[in-house]
Amino acid sequence: MQKRFLYTDKNILNYFNENGYVIIKNFFNKKNCNKFKKIISNYANDGFAPIMNPDRSEYLISQITHKIEKINQIGEKANFVDNIKKDTEYFRSIMKNKKIIKLLSKLKKNKKIFPLMSQMIFKKANTVYSKQSWQPHQDNSYAKNKNGHYITINIFMDKSNLDNGTMYVWKKSHKHGIFNYQRKVSYREKDSKPGNVSVSNKKFEVENLFFEKGDMLILHGNLVHGSYPNNSKKKSRSLYSVSYIPEKEKFISGKNAQRKIIH
Ligand SMILES: O=C(O)CCC(=O)C(=O)O
Ligand SMILES: [Fe+2]
Secondary structure, eight states, X not given: OOOOBOTTOTTHHHHHHHHSEEEETTSSOHHHHHHHHHHHHTTOOTXXXXXXXXXXXXXXXXXXXHHHXXXXXXXXXXXXXXXXXXXHHHHHXXXXXXXXXXXXXXXXXXXXXXXXXXXXXXXXXXXGXXXXXXXXXXXXXXXXXXXXXXXXXXXXXXXXXXXXXXXXXXXXXXXXXXXXXXXOOOXXXXXXXXXXXXXXXXXXXXXXXXXXXXXXXXXXXXXXXXXXXXXXXXXXXXXXXXEEEETTOOOOOOTTTOOOOOO
């Protein structure tokens, strides 16, 4: 297994600059992971498709109308809708988690850091979307920050390995700016292969990454990464992904994600 750092480790910055990613071990404890999964699962559809921006009520509602319709009694419906506010606030509180912001700020010369968007990816065992294998892509191919300051974190809510669809990176590929890419539908795609496919003449070694439940991956926006399908019959591989940017940096908002500075 590759190196996993404690939150307080002094070598995080060096490792991140050199490798374009860093893994913080047990950032969330198991109880917090279970709480998170329980709450967000209330909003999943049958195929457990990813949920875009569950921290924004307008996004959450737009993705769960089918669930609301299925509830028979008006009182129950009202209770379900009433919970949305509380739950979006909970997801938002994770995006704005002080420990996360402080650590990301350390990686970016102590600049102020703001969240832009979030996404829940379930890869729940035995569902349609478990077979999702993200093609090798740079997250910054969407946001297009010219200075390469776009960052994504993935909080792993399950143990993640080759069997249940873990992630891989193209080693040190963050050092070459934004590559050309083949555009792909990356939200509710039909081919189970989302992610703008990076195209480069350079050859990079593939490094598979392994995670314990509660680990947090911090990704440089220009590091090419992807993931394998979840072939496990039993083990889901869920993660909550949040993207960030330092103050005053430019980015593309995007039609689906609608990235915006969240204060
Ligand atoms: O969930 C995965 O396997 C990868 C997700 C990812 O890279 C992304 O959302 O940009
Ligand atoms: Fe990604």
